[in-house]
Amino acid sequence: MDYFLQNLINALQWGSFYAVISIGYSMVYGVLMVFNFAHGDIFMLGTYIGFAIATLFIAVFSALLPTWVIFAAVVIITMFLASWIGVFVEVVGYRPLRQAPRASAAITGLMIGIIFETGILIFLGAKRLSFPPLMESHVYNIGGVYFTNIKVMVIVISLILMLALHGLIQKTKWGMAMRAMSFDFLAVPLMGVSINIIAPLTFAIGAGLASVAGILYGQAYPILDPYMGVLIGWKAFVAAILGGRGSIKGAAMAGYLLGFIEIFVAMVFPSTFRDLIAYSIILLILTYRPRGFFGMEYSTKLRL
Amino acid sequence: MRKIAFLLVVAVAFVMVFAFSGCGDRETVIKVGINAPLTGDIPKVGEGTKYAAQMWLEDIEKAGGLEVGGKKYKVELVIEDNESKSDSAVKANTKMITQDDVLVIVGPQSSAQAVPAGEVANNYKTTMISPWSTNPATTLDRPYVFRGCFLDPFQGPVVANFIIEEFGFTKAAVLYDVASDYPKGLAEVFKAAWEKKNGAGSIVAYESFTTKDTDFSSQLTKIKRSGAQVLFTPQYYNEVPLIVKQAKDLGWTGPIVGSDSWGSAETVELCGEPCYGQFFSSHYAAAGAKGATKEFIDRYNKAHGYIPDDVAALTWDALRLAQQAIENAGELTGKIETDRTAVRDALAKVKDFAGITGNMTFTEEGDPIKCAVIVKINDKGEYEFYKSVCP
Incomplete structure (x- = not known):
């Protein structure tokens, strides 16, 4: 039992990252109907920004302010700075190609991602960096189940972020505009909602979320390298598809599901087969449910 | 023109x-x-x-x-x-x-x-x-x-013998990257050498992951449950800190032993305190050199x-x-x-x-005959000469 619970906690932590990152894919798809393939690298860049802010704050304020204030400040400032990366990607990569064939628009993201990776490589060198701990790690043991305060923090903050996003989208005018835009992007601009505001906003929110995921990631897996966003980005993309394209709820749920499948497959089978079995399961799910969990019918979308 | x-x-x-x-x-x-x-x-x-x-x-x-x-x-x-x-x-x-x-x-x-x-x-x-x-x-x-x-086949038995002599353990676990030649080769050799000494089934967990993975929690949970006394992980400096840290977070208390791929100066820089006190086999040790x-x-x-x-x-x-x-x-x-x-x-x-x-001195194959060194990461994070093991 404790073995199962231990893996449950492991899966919750790991799934949280997939969930928060895959939401970024889903939101952009909802509004622009393209996948932002730079998202994994936006996550990477967000982590580096978080690293810079965290290092600065710890150096300057660690004696003056309590840990949680520093943590909150790092999260908020990083989120703010990282959202501008999202805006940058939209304005530079996607806006000029909005009328271009879908395939061209899809690969701009890939190219921007590569530019980010090599940019970091050139400016910071290929040296690995170690994310400074923003709080002291404590290991707790309850009935044979081991967890740290960082694990709990990762899970809780991810949930808070997703709930906040849900509120933003369902309760605010901006959210309403985004929902409207994803419903029909030809008619909505006629009502006075500009896609040139909604699209960058969507990218900014996605990037902000990814950067917080990056800070949390830096606490749980404190080694930064310029290619850290590639694999997790691709897997989160799988989650976004599995959740149903454009569905934020679906992306979050599929993110957790992906984490659970990966962890529990490795629990039951030899770990060498983990990805083989895990992704075969997902292939199977998609075969029987090609639209993912909450994907809309194709015909209801005007643009496809 | x-x-x-x-x-x-x-x-x-x-x-x-x-x-x-x-x-x-x-x-x-x-x-x-x-x-x-x-x-x-x-x-x-x-x-x-x-x-x-x-x-x-x-x-x-x-x-x-x-x-x-x-x-x-x-x-x-x-x-x-x-x-x-x-x-x-x-x-x-x-x-x-x-x-x-x-x-x-x-x-x-x-x-x-x-x-x-x-x-x-x-x-x-x-x-x-x-x-x-x-x-x-x-x-x-x-x-x-x-x-x-x-060679790898030399390092495997050296590390296995060292653990047995030093700690007297009989159950070991291995965690390695299945997608990379070096860790995979070394993991196999270590397993063979360990089982030769302690009998079949004495490698109680033989777990793997693939390059670029950062979460090893499910493998480590399995390793911990297997009752292993020592963990051997022949990984590089970008993975060792994650493995050691996550193992400690999951309540692992035994020693974690590595191979010469740990020897980079960055291992300790990135890992910090969790890596202190761990051992690895290497070609040379800087602390105590003459x-x-x-x-x-x-x-x-x-x-x-x-x-x-x-x-x-x-x-x-x-x-x-x-x-x-x-x-x-x-x-x-x-x-x-x-x-x-x-x-x-x-x-x-x-x-x-x-x-x-x-x-x-080179053999026919172009491989040198030389000794291995067991290095201990001391409390200051230095690589300290611990023992020399010759073939």
Whole structure:
């Protein structure tokens, strides 16, 4: 039992990252109907920004302010700075190609991602960096189940972020505009909602979320390298598809599901087969449910 | 008319390019190729390689060049980046052999690159010395390929014996990267050696992951449940800190033991306190070094501001081996194919070479016979000499 619970906690932590990152894919798809393939690298860049802010704050304020204030400040400032990366990607990569064939628009993201990776490589060198701990790690043991305060923090903050996003989208005018835009992007601009505001906003929110995921990631897996966003980005993309394209709820749920499948497959089978079995399961799910969990019918979308 | 003039200019340019590139430099310059991972997964390894090579070149230049058959030759380094990728390492070797006309190649460092790159060097009959590659396949049936370190099959039993002697454990777990040659090879050898001593089934967990994975929680949970007393993980410095930290977070209290891939200076820098007190097998230990080894360490530390890791020390030895082979090769004819073979023959005959990582004599296969060192990461995060284990 404790073995199962231990893996449950492991899966919750790991799934949280997939969930928060895959939401970024889903939101952009909802509004622009393209996948932002730079998202994994936006996550990477967000982590580096978080690293810079965290290092600065710890150096300057660690004696003056309590840990949680520093943590909150790092999260908020990083989120703010990282959202501008999202805006940058939209304005530079996607806006000029909005009328271009879908395939061209899809690969701009890939190219921007590569530019980010090599940019970091050139400016910071290929040296690995170690994310400074923003709080002291404590290991707790309850009935044979081991967890740290960082694990709990990762899970809780991810949930808070997703709930906040849900509120933003369902309760605010901006959210309403985004929902409207994803419903029909030809008619909505006629009502006075500009896609040139909604699209960058969507990218900014996605990037902000990814950067917080990056800070949390830096606490749980404190080694930064310029290619850290590639694999997790691709897997989160799988989650976004599995959740149903454009569905934020679906992306979050599929993110957790992906984490659970990966962890529990490795629990039951030899770990060498983990990805083989895990992704075969997902292939199977998609075969029987090609639209993912909450994907809309194709015909209801005007643009496809 | 203008067309003719243009053609003439192009023709002259061509002639000049060829004249300069072909211009008999070969007679007085010896080119030594370095194939190193300057970027990619393990750039620190590339940096150590480059610095050691530059220090070696300094020495040669101070001596006024390399003396072969009574004649002084200038030495030039050709440093190619293999991006820590197998295909790039193959390309780098091909380029250095066919375009740069290097006499010998030092590198690549990791087995993942050294195994395929060695194939190229051997096919072109060019001597290659991999300082750090411990996989047997690198030199196997390749008369032109040598190495400066011991082999995986040697490290496996050394580590297994060390754990059994030191702690008296009977149950061990292994965690390794299934997608990388070096950890996979070493994990298999360790398992075989351990089970030979403690009987079948004494490896209670044999878990793997793939390159770029960062979450090992489910493997480690399994390892912990298996009742293993020690964890052996032959991983590189970018994974070791994550593995050690996550293991501690999951309540693992036993020792975690590694292999020479831990030896990079960055392991402790990235890992910090969780890694203190752990052991790994290596080629040399900086803390407690004497003689020529200490001289090298001090000089490197002065120039670059940190203690050199084993890669730098082994590269240094490999270059000095190459130097000795070139010096022993007799006269250089200027015909690169003949000279390459002469260097190879001279290198194969090297006996009791006094390297800073130990004395070496090459076997038929091009592998040196030398001792391994067990290193303990002490409470200050230094790599301390703990024990020497000879074959």
